[in-house]
Amino acid sequence: MTRQSIILEDFNHGVQPIPAASRVGGLVMSGGIYGLNPSTGVLPDDVSEQTTLMFRHLDNIVAAAGASLEQIVRMTFYVKDPAARGHINTHWLARFPDEASRPARHTLNYTGLPANMLVQCDFIAMVTS
Numbered sequence: 773m774t775r776q777s778i779i780l781e782d783f784n785h786g787v788q789p790i791p792a793a794s795r796v797g798g799l800v801m802s803g804g805i806y807g808l809n810p811s812t813g814v815l816p817d818d819v820s821e822q823t824t825l826m827f828r829h830l831d832n833i834v835a836a837a838g839a840s841l842e843q844i845v846r847m848t849f850y851v852k853d854p855a856a857r858g859h860i861n862t863h864w865l866a867r868f869p870d871e872a873s874r875p876a877r878h879t880l881n882y883t884g885l886p887a888n889m890l891v892q893c894d895f896i897a898m899v900t901s
Contacts, residue, residue, distance in 0.1 A: 773797045778837045782810035783829045792833045800837045800897040804850075804888050805829050819890040825831040828890055829865070834897065841867050843897045844875040850882040850892045860891065 777791035778800070784792075785803065793802040807822030808815055808829070816822055834841060849860055857879055868874040875895070885892055 775779055777864055778802075778833060780829075780832055780836055783808060783833065785805045792829075794838050795837050795899075798899040800834075800839050800843075800895075800899060802830075802833055802896075804892045806892045807832060815888055817888055819853070819856050820859050822890050823856065825861060826893060827863040830893065830895065831867075834895070837897070837899070839890045839897045839899045842873070843899050844895050845898055846876040846878075848886060849877070849879040849895050851879060852881075852885050852890050854879075854881055856891045 773796050776795045776796060778793035779791050783805075790803050792805070793800055805826055806815065806829075807825035809821075809825060816825070830871075831841070832845065851857065851860075860879065864874075864877070882892075
């Protein structure tokens with residue numbers, strides 16, 4: 773099987789040579805996904821706006837990898853302030869409304885996020901079709 777880098781025009785890791793995600797066969801794993809504003813190239817200071825943009829990038833990365841949200845098996849969130857969980861939960865419930873079919877999830881309080889980044893996530897998906 774050949775590894776495929778998933779690269780999007782409106783999301784990047786700055787000067788770092790890191791794709792948004794990588795796919796081998798049916799396994800898709802992302803790098804860090806954060807709330808970069810694709811119009812300005814700037815990370816907003818507001819956690820709500822960062823979270824909205826982060827989930828928008830998540831949607832786009834999953835689609836670019838040929839997957840769907842239903843195929844995400846696990847997500848990890850990294851937050852500078854645990855209060856960000858409320859913003860995450862709003863988007864989480866919108867994307868995964870069925871409590872009997874949600875990805876596993878772990879949220880870590882992580883003060884090592886760079887600059888004004890307040891929230892970041894990554895995912896693992898298994899594409900079966």
